[in-house]
Amino acid sequence: MLLAIDCGNTNTVFSIWDGARFIATWRTSTEHQRTADQYYVWLSTLMDFQGIKAEITDMIVSSTVPRVVFNLRVLADRYFNTRPLVVGKPDCLLPIDVRVDAGTQVGPDRLVNTVAGYSLCGGDLIIVDFGTATTFDVVDHDGAYVGGVIAPGVNLSLEALHQAAAALPHVDISRPQGVVGTNTVACMQSGIFWGYVGLVREICARIKGERDRPMRVISTGGLAPLFQQSADLFDEFREDLTMHGLTEIHKYNSIQV
Ligand SMILES: Nc1ncnc2c1ncn2[C@@H]1O[C@H](COP(=O)(O)OP(=O)(O)O)[C@@H](O)[C@H]1O
Ligand SMILES: CC(C)(COP(=O)(O)O)[C@@H](O)C(=O)NCCC(=O)O
Ligand SMILES: [K+]
Numbered sequence: 001m002l003l004a005i006d007c008g009n010t011n012t013v014f015s016i017w018d019g020a021r022f023i024a025t026w027r028t029s030t031e032h033q034r035t036a037d038q039y040y041v042w043l044s045t046l047m048d049f050q051g052i053k054a055e056i057t058d059m060i061v062s063s064t065v066p067r068v069v070f071n072l073r074v075l076a077d078r079y080f081n082t083r084p085l086v087v088g089k090p091d092c093l094l095p096i097d098v099r100v101d102a103g104t105q106v107g108p109d110r111l112v113n114t115v116a117g118y119s120l121c122g123g124d125l126i127i128v129d130f131g132t133a134t135t136f137d138v139v140d141h142d143g144a145y146v147g148g149v150i151a152p153g154v155n156l157s158l159e160a161l162h163q164a165a166a167a168l169p170h171v172d173i174s175r176p177q178g179v180v181g182t183n184t185v186a187c188m189q190s191g192i193f194w195g196y197v198g199l200v201r202e203i204c205a206r207i208k209g210e211r212d213r214p215m216r217v218i219s220t221g222g223l224a225p226l227f228q229q230s231a232d233l234f235d236e237f238r239e240d241l242t243m244h245g246l247t248e249i250h251k252y253n254s255i256q257v
Pocket of ligand 3: 109
């Protein structure tokens with residue numbers, strides 16, 4: 001079975017794919033100090049707890065944090081006796097073209113999202129991923145990644161307000177009832193929430209205008225459900241988009257050899 005690992009700047013998600021579906025998914029915070037042994041203790045405890053007897057034979061990793069890859073390689077080698085595919089490394093082939101400026105290192109998560117979006121929904125897509133950063137990935141008619149937009153993440157923006165202004169507390173994001181807040185927390189939530197709705201709407205409209213063709217907008221990432229329910233910004237929400245892309249890339253590389 002395949003162990004697929006998606007490391008974002010905030011969270012790392014592990015999923016086990018049995019060839020047809022994900023039989024388990026677990027999330028931990030991303031910490032580059034975590035050793036292979038620590039990963040294995042955590043993972044095997046959760047597998048035992050859920051009665052999962054899966055034998056891991058393959059592993060694929062996408063990481064926006066380069067430093068965590070070393071320990072994940074050790075995990076693969078020491079505990080699963082396999083060599084992981086690492087998205088973005090030369091030996092990991094992609095079933096799509098990447099058409100960006102020469103020398104640009106595109107985040108592997110964005111390439112994985114592109115592969116997943118094209119395989120599930122076809123071409124001409126805008127994929128909005130609400131992670132640590134909020135990314136917009138533009139997928140051409142033939143599935144190629146052709147660029148996008150990087151904006152600060154929702155929680156990052158709230159945290160920046162709290163860090164920079166002495167009188168602003170730490171707040172969790174939520175959808176405010178109205179726009180005009182009558183207390184500090186409501187004012188901050190309104191600024192971020194409605195600001196984000198505007199940001200997504202404007203950026204998608206401008207991308208569509210620049211490309212001059214109809215494009216479907218897909219949302220994913222930790223905070224996507226909040227915006228999916230709240231505004232008519234997206235055509236579709238795909239919770240496991242990145243994981244799906246990892247299984248597609250693994251399949252593609254298995255066929256090539
Ligand atoms: N279900 C959730 N509810 C509220 N916040 C969440 C949820 N899932 C993730 N988050 C928060 O959303 C942000 C993005 O999370 P995530 O998508 O895991 O980021 P990344 O992929 O960059 O690690 C983080 O600040 C995280 O704490
Ligand atoms: C933009 C990102 C920080 C998003 O990461 P995430 O929010 O998923 O942790 C990541 O995709 C990245 O480091 N990209 C490199 C630059 C680029 O994609 O152009
Ligand atoms: K991500």
